[in-house]
Amino acid sequence: xxxxxxxxxxxxxxxxxxxxxxxxxxxxxxxxxxxxxxxxxxxxxxxxxxxxxxxxxxxxxxxxxxxxxxxxxxxxxxxxxxxxxxxxxxxxxxxxxxxxxxxxxxxxxxxxxxxxxxxxxxxxxxxxxx
Numbered sequence: 001x002x003x004x005x006x007x008x009x010x011x012x013x014x015x016x017x018x019x020x021x022x023x024x025x026x027x028x029x030x031x032x033x034x035x036x037x038x039x040x041x042x043x044x045x046x047x048x049x050x051x052x053x054x055x056x057x058x059x060x061x062x063x064x065x066x067x068x069x070x071x072x073x074x075x076x077x078x079x080x081x082x083x084x085x086x087x088x089x090x091x092x093x094x095x096x097x098x099x100x101x102x103x104x105x106x107x108x109x110x111x112x113x114x115x116x117x118x119x120x121x122x123x124x125x126x127x128x129x130x
Contacts, residue, residue, distance in 0.1 A: 003127030016122050027113040034110035041107045052102045059099050069093040 004012065073081065073089060080086045 009126055012124070012126075016118070019116065019121065020118050023114060023116045023118060030111045030113050037108055037110065041105070044105055048103050048105050055100045055102050062096055062098060066093065066096040069096060 069089075070093065073086075073093060076086060081090070
């Protein structure tokens, strides 16, 4: 075979159109998908803010309780602190020595559009060069 038949040339053109159309459709879908993900991520922002505000209040409350516990504990004698009641109190106080980290939801990395080497397929020689 020294050249593509007419039927093969037509098939080449059909496949080129099919590949190009499929690639373009996929890239449009990726663009739309990325836009929607970005929009949905933006919709989460007020929810994240609400959670972080609640976390701030919780952390302030925990800090207040723990501070009161420390004052109570420090006002007790060393003997009380070392006995079972003092140890139990220290354990309870230790539970309240905590903090919740605020949330950070980064926007997902968008998908890249696909790159398909359509041009190489398009520019394939139809016949043997002399």
